[in-house]
Amino acid sequence: MITKGIIKKGEYFDSVSLMNTAKELGKLKDVADCAVVMGTKENRSILQNSGLLLPEFDKSGDADLLIAVKAQDEAAVSAALEKLNSLLGRKKPAASAGAAPRPRSLDAAVEGLPGANLALISVAGRYAGALAMSALRKGLHVMLFSDNISLEQEIKLKQFGRGNGLLVMGPDCGTAIINGVPLAFANVVKRGTIGMVAAAGTGLQEVTCIVSNEGGGVSQAIGTGGRDIKKDVGGIMFLEGLKALIADKETKTILLVSKPPYPEVMKKISAQAAKTGKPVVAVFLGGDKAVAQKAGLAAASDLKEAALLALHADACAGKKSAKAVLSTAAKTVQARLLSDQKKLKSEAKTLSAKVGKGRKYVRGLFSGGTFCTETQLIMKDLLGEVYSNVPLSAELKLADSLKSVKNTVIDLGEDEFTVGRPHPMIDYALRCKRIIAEAQNKDVAVIALDVVLGYGSHGDPLSELLPAIEKARKGAGKGIVFVASVTGTDADPQSRARVLEGLRAAGVAAYGFNADAAVVAGHIIRFLGGAK
Amino acid sequence: MGLPLAEHRRAASTAVCRVESVGDRVENGLYSLHSAFASAANFIADDGAFLSLVSAEKGGGPFNICLSGCAFASVRFVEVHLPRLIVNGLELELDSVPAYDSSVAAFRHPRIGSGELAVLEKVYLKSATSLSMAFVLDSSRLRHFISGFERGFAERALKGCASFAARDYALAARTLNGTGFGFTPSGDDFIAGMLLATHFSSAGAQVREIIAAEKPGSNPVSAAACRAACGGCASAPVKQLLRELQVCGTSRGLAEVLKIGSTSGADLLAGFIFALKCLQGDGK
Numbered sequence: 001m002i003t004k005g006i007i008k009k010g011e012y013f014d015s016v017s018l019m020n021t022a023k024e025l026g027k028l029k030d031v032a033d034c035a036v037v038m039g040t041k042e043n044r045s046i047l048q049n050s051g052l053l054l055p056e057f058d059k060s061g062d063a064d065l066l067i068a069v070k071a072q073d074e075a076a077v078s079a080a081l082e083k084l085n086s087l088l089g090r091k092k093p094a095a096s097a098g099a100a101p102r103p104r105s106l107d108a109a110v111e112g113l114p115g116a117n118l119a120l121i122s123v124a125g126r127y128a129g130a131l132a133m134s135a136l137r138k139g140l141h142v143m144l145f146s147d148n149i150s151l152e153q154e155i156k157l158k159q160f161g162r163g164n165g166l167l168v169m170g171p172d173c174g175t176a177i178i179n180g181v182p183l184a185f186a187n188v189v190k191r192g193t194i195g196m197v198a199a200a201g202t203g204l205q206e207v208t209c210i211v212s213n214e215g216g217g218v219s220q221a222i223g224t225g226g227r228d229i230k231k232d233v234g235g236i237m238f239l240e241g242l243k244a245l246i247a248d249k250e251t252k253t254i255l256l257v258s259k260p261p262y263p264e265v266m267k268k269i270s271a272q273a274a275k276t277g278k279p280v281v282a283v284f285l286g287g288d289k290a291v292a293q294k295a296g297l298a299a300a301s302d303l304k305e306a307a308l309l310a311l312h313a314d315a316c317a318g319k320k321s322a323k324a325v326l327s328t329a330a331k332t333v334q335a336r337l338l339s340d341q342k343k344l345k346s347e348a349k350t351l352s353a354k355v356g357k358g359r360k361y362v363r364g365l366f367s368g369g370t371f372c373t374e375t376q377l378i379m380k381d382l383l384g385e386v387y388s389n390v391p392l393s394a395e396l397k398l399a400d401s402l403k404s405v406k407n408t409v410i411d412l413g414e415d416e417f418t419v420g421r422p423h424p425m426i427d428y429a430l431r432c433k434r435i436i437a438e439a440q441n442k443d444v445a446v447i448a449l450d451v452v453l454g455y456g457s458h459g460d461p462l463s464e465l466l467p468a469i470e471k472a473r474k475g476a477g478k479g480i481v482f483v484a485s486v487t488g489t490d491a492d493p494q495s496r497a498r499v500l501e502g503l504r505a506a507g508v509a510a511y512g513f514n515a516d517a518a519v520v521a522g523h524i525i526r527f528l529g530g531a532k
Numbered sequence: 533m534g535l536p537l538a539e540h541r542r543a544a545s546t547a548v549c550r551v552e553s554v555g556d557r558v559e560n561g562l563y564s565l566h567s568a569f570a571s572a573a574n575f576i577a578d579d580g581a582f583l584s585l586v587s588a589e590k591g592g593g594p595f596n597i598c599l600s601g602c603a604f605a606s607v608r609f610v611e612v613h614l615p616r617l618i619v620n621g622l623e624l625e626l627d628s629v630p631a632y633d634s635s636v637a638a639f640r641h642p643r644i645g646s647g648e649l650a651v652l653e654k655v656y657l658k659s660a661t662s663l664s665m666a667f668v669l670d671s672s673r674l675r676h677f678i679s680g681f682e683r684g685f686a687e688r689a690l691k692g693c694a695s696f697a698a699r700d701y702a703l704a705a706r707t708l709n710g711t712g713f714g715f716t717p718s719g720d721d722f723i724a725g726m727l728l729a730t731h732f733s734s735a736g737a738q739v740r741e742i743i744a745a746e747k748p749g750s751n752p753v754s755a756a757a758c759r760a761a762c763g764g765c766a767s768a769p770v771k772q773l774l775r776e777l778q779v780c781g782t783s784r785g786l787a788e789v790l791k792i793g794s795t796s797g798a799d800l801l802a803g804f805i806f807a808l809k810c811l812q813g814d815g816k
Contacts, residue, residue, distance in 0.1 A: 012567055012715040013714075013715065014714055014715060014793060014794035014795075015663065015712065015713035015714025015715075015718060015793070015794050015795045015796075016661065016663055016713075016714075016794035016795060017794065018713045018714060019663045019682075019713050020663075022679060022681070022682075023678075023679075026678070026679055033679050033680040033681075034679060034681075035679060035680065035681035036713075037681060037712075037713055038713070038714065038715065038717060038751075040710035040711070040717055040750040040751070041710055041750070042688075042709060042710030042711045042717070042719065042750065043681075043685075043710060043711060043712070043717065045688075046681060046684040046685050046688055046711060047681060047684075049684045050679075050680030050681050050683070050684045051680060052680055052681060062710075062750050062751040063566075063567070063751060068681075070680075193784075315776065315779055315780055316779070316780040316782070318782070318784075319780050319781065319782045490552065490553075490628075490629075490630050491552055491588065491600070495550075495628055495629075497628040497629070497630055498627070498628035501627075501628050
């Protein structure tokens with residue numbers, strides 16, 4: 001029996017590789033024992049006790065790999081060392097190289113990427129419906145970014161999708177995160193166990209970002225398009241999305257986001273949600289919370305509360321019953337929200353002292369439709385009437401969307417503003433003009449903004465907003481307070497931290513939640529004597 | 533919405549080499565490459581300071597600089613002058629990069645009771661690889677240690693544990709240090725776990741001091757891990773698991789910890805569970 005070995009200078013491998021390699025060598029004919037270990041002093045000591053220490057190992061260091069083989073003869077040792085080289089020297093798979101394919105048709109795309117199971121469609125509306133149906137017929141889930149698809153066509157597509165186990169996200173679906181992949185307007189969020197279905201694009205962005213920023217993660221974020229929960233479509237895909245999340249093993253907690261669904265749709269959602277033992281949190285902005293609560297859902301008033309409820313419920317999901325988990329989460333979140341409210345009110349008081357004399361109204365200029373609605377709901381409680389181009393009630397609709405009245409909140413993403421131009425999350429020109437124009441009005445005390453980050457959005461929003469704010473202040477806008485919310489994560493291409501810091505450095509009261517920004521803006525007006 | 537697809541493709545492609553987070557134990561200095569793996573590269577400075585460049589998916593750690601969009605496998609030198617970071621001569625923006633807070637001491641309820649520990653041990657023993665130091669908690673796993681070296685290593689590890697249980701903490705550290713397989717020897721990872729456990733026991737401070745005096749960690753990487761554990765610092769998966777254990781009494785985050793290295797996470801947890809059981813008076 002002989003013992004021989006070698007030192008591989010500066011070579012290191014993980015422990016499982018080394019143990020498995022040693023086991024493989026040990027199986028060879030005529031090999032009695034062997035060791036493949038890092039050359040630490042302590043390992044050399046163990047080798048000595050095992051009869052495997054060789055004189056040449058004395059010169060080895062911590063970062064060297066020691067191989068010792070005890071075998072019947074030289075030939076067996078040689079065979080073992082040869083095998084060692086093949087085991088440790090296995091080539092890693094080469095990285096894929098070359099540019100991504102750029103197919104010019106759906107057929108070419110499917111052929112070029114045989115494993116694909118989802119088509120993201122963004123073509124002119126008149127072609128989008130037929131293309132979506134072709135994709136569905138090929139067995140692909142569909143995300144329909146395009147709008148201007150008829151209601152009839154939407155229903156047809158969704159019925160076909162439901163019948164074939166395929167999702168139809170959209171039309172006019174701006175946001176989704178499927179299996180960790182952000183689609184269209186979406187953010188770089190952490191993966192986790194909270195699954196979401198939303199008929200509200202920027203609402204979905206807000207809750208995914210809050211969950212991620214607060215330490216949780218997203219399993220799936222399914223968009224449906226805003227029309228899905230209305231009477232005609234009947235919530236076909238909202239319900240399919242919910243079913244998918246209930247069945248998804250990676251999803252422990254479910255979060256639903258939308259405007260209030262049509263009552264019949266709401267009933268179906270409740271019935272579906274009752275079939276799962278997973279905690280379900282819902283925010284139906286502007287809806288009656290009691291309806292959702294009656295159905296066993298944890299109902300939130302705004303996106304922040306909803307995301308935090310889901311986050312806290314998720315931390316203990318599976319440990320207790322869904323009801324108990326939601327009850328504990330509600331207590332924790334309420335305590336947090338009360339504390340935040342106190343702080344925000346105090347900040348509003350400080351900010352109100354900076355407002356010029358005689359100024360008394362807020363002007364909200366939003367790129368996200370959900371944020372516009374959420375802001376109106378929060379301000380309604382604080383201020384009473386809030387006018388808008390997409391108002392909470394018909395009597396508060398602006399006669400002319402270009403002319404603000406008293407407290408006004410505008411959705412600049414509405415069709416009336418986007419015809420022939422990119423969405424305001426990409427193109428800030430219209431909003432910047434409006435900021436400067438609103439600042440000319442001596443009644444305006446607060447200008448409230450949302451800044452939405454992530455893929456699809458403007459790459460450098462500060463470069464657009466800050467000069468506009470500066471210009472607004474230089475003119476008649478002295479004495480106006482700017483309040484903004486930033487939706488995004490630090491991993492987004494624009495970096496949420498960087499944008500928040502940039503806004504704050506420019507004197508903007510910037511917040512990480514749209515609800516917080518709305519509360520501050522509303523309270524400022526209250527401190528200035530604005531009614532309710 | 534009216535957004536042309538080309539627009540968001542362009543926006544999406546603007547992502548370049550970016551720093552996602554910087555560990556709170558990263559110090560200023562000029563670092564040279566020590567070792568490189570597929571998704572992490574380790575660097576040491578002349579004064580022994582240590583840092584790792586890791587891909588964003590690996591997450592935060594006390595000495596981790598998380599990068600996305602960077603081919604850091606080719607990096608040979610890293611210069612840190614907070615808030616500046618120079619990687620292979622390329623200056624990266626750190627101004628608004630979040631610091632990864634590695635402290636486990638920040639938790640509101642620092643105690644992990646015997647009930648929570650039992651839950652963790654049970655799930656751990658179901659999941660940990662047979663090649664890890666889980667044999668310290670379940671002797672039936674010794675059957676996987678067959679060769680002379682494997683048996684010698686297991687024997688020595690058990691001796692070290694016996695010393696710890698007998699409250700000879702210095703001997704325990706000396707016996708376990710540097711033993712075992714892998715780039716960071718299993719014994720070093722195990723000690724890091726023991727050190728972390730001392731932060732969850734009222735009797736832990738003195739134990740920690742004694743072990744730290746032995747300067748555990750047989751190479752710069754594992755020595756840094758032991759220093760971090762001594763200071764109550766942990767990587768994101770470990771911190772998440774401990775937090776979850778405290779708050780909910782569950783251990784769903786275990787799988788992420790077991791993904792650290794090939795057995796490093798498992799070895800660290802074996803040390804953590806073993807030491808905490810001893811400190812709670814249940815060590816065998």
